[in-house]
Amino acid sequence: MTGFAKIPCTIVTGFLGAGKTTLVRHVLENANGARIAILVNEFGDVGFDGSFLEGCGIEGCGDGQVVELPNGCICCTVADDFLPALDTLLSWDTPPDHILIETSGLALPKPLVTAFNWPQIKSRLTVDGVIAVVDGPAVADGMFVEDPEALKAQRERDQSVDHDNPLEEVFEDQILCADMILMNKADLMDDAARQKARAEIEDHLPRAVKIVETSHGQVDPKLLLGLGAAVEDDLDQRKTHHDGVEDHDHDDFDTAAMTVGSTASPEALIEKVMAAAEIDGVLRIKGFVPVEGKPMRLVVQGVGRRVAHHFDRPWKPGEARDGRLVVIGLKGFDQAAVERALSAEAALSA
Ligand SMILES: Nc1nc2c(ncn2[C@@H]2O[C@H](COP(=O)(O)OP(=O)(O)OP(=O)(O)O)[C@@H](O)[C@H]2O)c(=O)[nH]1
Numbered sequence: 001m002t003g004f005a006k007i008p009c010t011i012v013t014g015f016l017g018a019g020k021t022t023l024v025r026h027v028l029e030n031a032n033g034a035r036i037a038i039l040v041n042e043f044g045d046v047g048f049d050g051s052f053l054e055g056c057g058i059e060g061c062g063d064g065q066v067v068e069l070p071n072g073c074i075c076c077t078v079a080d081d082f083l084p085a086l087d088t089l090l091s092w093d094t095p096p097d098h099i100l101i102e103t104s105g106l107a108l109p110k111p112l113v114t115a116f117n118w119p120q121i122k123s124r125l126t127v128d129g130v131i132a133v134v135d136g137p138a139v140a141d142g143m144f145v146e147d148p149e150a151l152k153a154q155r156e157r158d159q160s161v162d163h164d165n166p167l168e169e170v171f172e173d174q175i176l177c178a179d180m181i182l183m184n185k186a187d188l189m190d191d192a193a194r195q196k197a198r199a200e201i202e203d204h205l206p207r208a209v210k211i212v213e214t215s216h217g218q219v220d221p222k223l224l225l226g227l228g229a230a231v232e233d234d235l236d237q238r239k240t241h242h243d244g245v246e247d248h249d250h251d252d253f254d255t256a257a258m259t260v261g262s263t264a265s266p267e268a269l270i271e272k273v274m275a276a277a278e279i280d281g282v283l284r285i286k287g288f289v290p291v292e293g294k295p296m297r298l299v300v301q302g303v304g305r306r307v308a309h310h311f312d313r314p315w316k317p318g319e320a321r322d323g324r325l326v327v328i329g330l331k332g333f334d335q336a337a338v339e340r341a342l343s344a345e346a347a348l349s350a
Pocket residue numbers: 014015016017018019020021022023042049104105184185186187188214215216217284286301303308
């Protein structure tokens with residue numbers, strides 16, 4: 001790369017729990033020596049995704065390569081958080097070859113791409129492509145289509161709700177901005193579900209966008225990086241719900257961070273997390289929890305009603321063995337009920 005070439009940035013978008021971090025990790029693991037920097041943004045202060053990527057164990061990865069932007073939503077804090085983070089990456093002695101930006105599951109990619117037209121960014125960086133990761137089984141299950149029952153329940157919780165389906169709106173804004181769609185979690189779908197999900201995605205797309213089926217984000221990074229789309233110059237082609245809206249907010253969703261005591265066993269915690277995931281409006285539960293007598297950290301991952309867990313790394317010497325869970329749901333979800341469901345294990349701290 002010459003000193004004058006713009007550094008390509010790939011934006012990885014996609015709804016809560018679709019598999020963005022899994023994809024980013026896969027790309028890092030298969031970078032073939034390319035210097036890839038990661039900017040990761042998420043809701044809640046748990047710092048989960050950054051920590052998960054830093055803890056990836058990939059040789060040479062970790063020394064400042066992953067920059068976390070934990071304060072809510074990258075699309076709302078472009079000036080305050082995003083620009084300084086980019087400046088940090090660009091000030092490296094040898095700047096990165098490529099920057100991957102993983103947005104939070106609720107972020108709208110278009111305002112972020114728009115920021116690449118700011119003079120201080122445009123001269124140095126270009127958006128190589130927007131990749132939307134889609135949770136195939138969730139699409140096949142109809143999570144992003146209008147659900148009159150869900151809307152009614154939401155209006156009962158909050159009279160001010162005026163959207164049809166806030167999930168659909170975020171999902172659409174994400175895929176409408178995409179250069180490529182990864183229909184992920186293909187391993188969890190049979191042929192009928194695959195066809196249904198694909199048809200549903202195509203239904204939302206006014207233009208042709210390549211849809212690639214993936215499991216665990218396993219796709220050759222060459223397919224994703226180097227699209228050369230210069231998306232910042234192509235925004236007119238990507239109509240979204242929030243076009244012309246100066247400010248948007250995320251009032252349709254609530255986030256709660258919880259401190260969690262140690263659990264006697266992974267199974268005991270998973271049972272409670274599954275109960276919490278059943279509570280109306282809860283969309284995503286994730287974090288780390290200590291297990292009594294175990295040197296390793298337990299990672300808990302709840303997406304809808306699916307809860308996965310694994311031990312990722314030993315607690316570091318001197319590191320507080322504090323468990324932290326972040327719970328994201330539709331606005332007004334019953335946080336006290338979630339707390340009760342997790343009660344033997346967790347206490348609300350925020
Ligand atoms: N079975 C299956 N599980 C997957 C796949 N991709 C990701 N997962 C699991 O889904 C859960 C969420 O994956 P993440 O990569 O953290 O999703 P994310 O989009 O980064 O989540 P947020 O940042 O919270 O929006 C984890 O338990 C992953 O292991 C897949 O293709 N198949």
